[in-house]
Amino acid sequence: SLLCKTKWFKLSKTRLVDKDGRCNIEFGNIKYRNHLGYVVDFWTTFVExxxxxxxxxxxxxxxxxxxxxxxxxxxxxxxxxxxxxxxRADGHVRCxxxxxxxxxxxxxxxxxxxxxxxxxxxxxxxxxxxxxxxxxxxxxSLPKKRAKTVTFSDTAVICLNKESLCLLIRVANLRKTLLIGSQIYGKLVRTTTTADGDTVILDQVDIDFVVDAGKDNLFFVCPMTLYHAIDRSSPFYELSANSLPQQDFELVVFLDGTAESTSSSCQVRTSYVPQEIQWGHSFLPIISRTKTGKYRVDFSNFSKSVRVTTPHCARCFEKDPDLTGCNAEDDQQEKSGIDNLGFQVIDIHDSVDVTKM
Missing domain, CATH: 1.10.287.70 (Helix Hairpins)
Incomplete structure (x- = not known):
C-alpha cells in the first residue's frame, strides 16, 4: 500500500494538468517591473x-x-x-x-x-x-464555474472501433443547457530529444479527436465518446499493451464551447497519464430508453469499462485484422467484468446518479 501511495504521489506531482483542469506550473525569476502589471490590471487580479x-x-x-x-x-x-x-474656555463651541x-x-x-x-x-x-x-x-459568473458541470471519464481505453484501433475518452455535460459550438482537441505532452541531442521539455503534439456526431458544432446533449484513431500518423502508433505503462507522457484533452444560458466562452480540460489508459478495454453503455419513451443516462457506468478482444499493438492489427495470432497474451488472461451485450439489456435503476432528459 505504501508503494502504491508513493507511486500515485509521484504521478500527481509530475502532472502538467490535474484531473480537474488546473495547471501545475510556476513562474520564477520574473523581473520586478513585470509585477506592476498585476497592479495596473487590478480588476482581473481581484476577480481571479x-x-x-x-x-x-x-x-x-x-x-x-x-x-x-x-x-x-x-x-x-x-x-x-x-x-x-x-x-474648555467659556463660550466654547464644539465641533x-x-x-x-x-x-x-x-x-x-x-x-x-x-x-x-x-x-x-x-x-x-x-x-x-x-x-x-x-x-x-x-x-x-466566471465561465470556469460552468466548466465544473462538464466531466471527463476517469480513464481512457484503447480498443477496436469501426474497424480501427482507437483511443476512447468519455465526456458528459451535466446540465441540460447546451455548450454551443463545442470543439474537442488534445495535446500530447512529453519530453523528447532532438537529433542534435537537445532535450525538449513539455514538447507538444496535436491529437485529433472525433465523435460520431462530427468534430465541430457538436450536439452536446448527452455523454459522448471521443475517438482517436491509432494509425501511422498517430504518436501512439509505436506503443503496445506491454510498453504503454512504462511510457512517460501526458495526454491533455480540451473542450471549448459557449454556454447557452450566459453566452460566455469556457474551456474544460483534463489529462491522462499512461497508467490511466486501459489497453484492451471498452466503456460500458450508459444510455437507455424507458418504457415511457424518455432517454436515461446512468452515470454509475460512466467511467467503467470491460475487457474486450483487442490487438496487442497497432502493427499487429495491420498485419492481422482478424486478430488471429496477435492477441495470444490477452487470450491467456482471465476475462473480467461483464459482457457488453448492448443498450437494450441494460438494467438501470432509479437512483441519484441517473439524469433524465
Missing amino acids: VRWRYVLLMFVASFIGSWFVFSLLWYWIAQSNGDLMGQN VDNMDGLTTAFLYSLETQTTIGYGGRSLIGVFINCFICGVILAKI
Whole structure:
C-alpha cells in the first residue's frame, strides 16, 4: 500500500494538468517591473484571486476606512478641545459632541458610513460597496464555474472501433443547457530529444479527436465518446499493451464551447497519464430508453469499462485484422467484468446518479 501511495504521489506531482483542469506550473525569476502589471490590471487580479482573499479585502477595506476617518474625527475633537476631560474656555463651541476617546470616534465614523451618511465619507463607503459587489458578481459568473458541470471519464481505453484501433475518452455535460459550438482537441505532452541531442521539455503534439456526431458544432446533449484513431500518423502508433505503462507522457484533452444560458466562452480540460489508459478495454453503455419513451443516462457506468478482444499493438492489427495470432497474451488472461451485450439489456435503476432528459 505504501508503494502504491508513493507511486500515485509521484504521478500527481509530475502532472502538467490535474484531473480537474488546473495547471501545475510556476513562474520564477520574473523581473520586478513585470509585477506592476498585476497592479495596473487590478480588476482581473481581484476577480481571479481566491475567495478567502476577497472576503479579507472586503472586511479590511471597510474597517480601514472607518479607522482612518475615526482618526481624523479624533484629531479634530482633540485639537478643538471637544474631548471629555479637556479644559474648555467659556463660550466654547464644539465641533463634535459626545466624543470622549478613540472608541467613540470609531463608532461615529462607522455610523456616518453605514447609515444615511453625508459628504465624502459616505461616498467612499458607497464606492467600496460597489467595487466589492462587482468583484463578487464577476467571480460568481466566471465561465470556469460552468466548466465544473462538464466531466471527463476517469480513464481512457484503447480498443477496436469501426474497424480501427482507437483511443476512447468519455465526456458528459451535466446540465441540460447546451455548450454551443463545442470543439474537442488534445495535446500530447512529453519530453523528447532532438537529433542534435537537445532535450525538449513539455514538447507538444496535436491529437485529433472525433465523435460520431462530427468534430465541430457538436450536439452536446448527452455523454459522448471521443475517438482517436491509432494509425501511422498517430504518436501512439509505436506503443503496445506491454510498453504503454512504462511510457512517460501526458495526454491533455480540451473542450471549448459557449454556454447557452450566459453566452460566455469556457474551456474544460483534463489529462491522462499512461497508467490511466486501459489497453484492451471498452466503456460500458450508459444510455437507455424507458418504457415511457424518455432517454436515461446512468452515470454509475460512466467511467467503467470491460475487457474486450483487442490487438496487442497497432502493427499487429495491420498485419492481422482478424486478430488471429496477435492477441495470444490477452487470450491467456482471465476475462473480467461483464459482457457488453448492448443498450437494450441494460438494467438501470432509479437512483441519484441517473439524469433524465
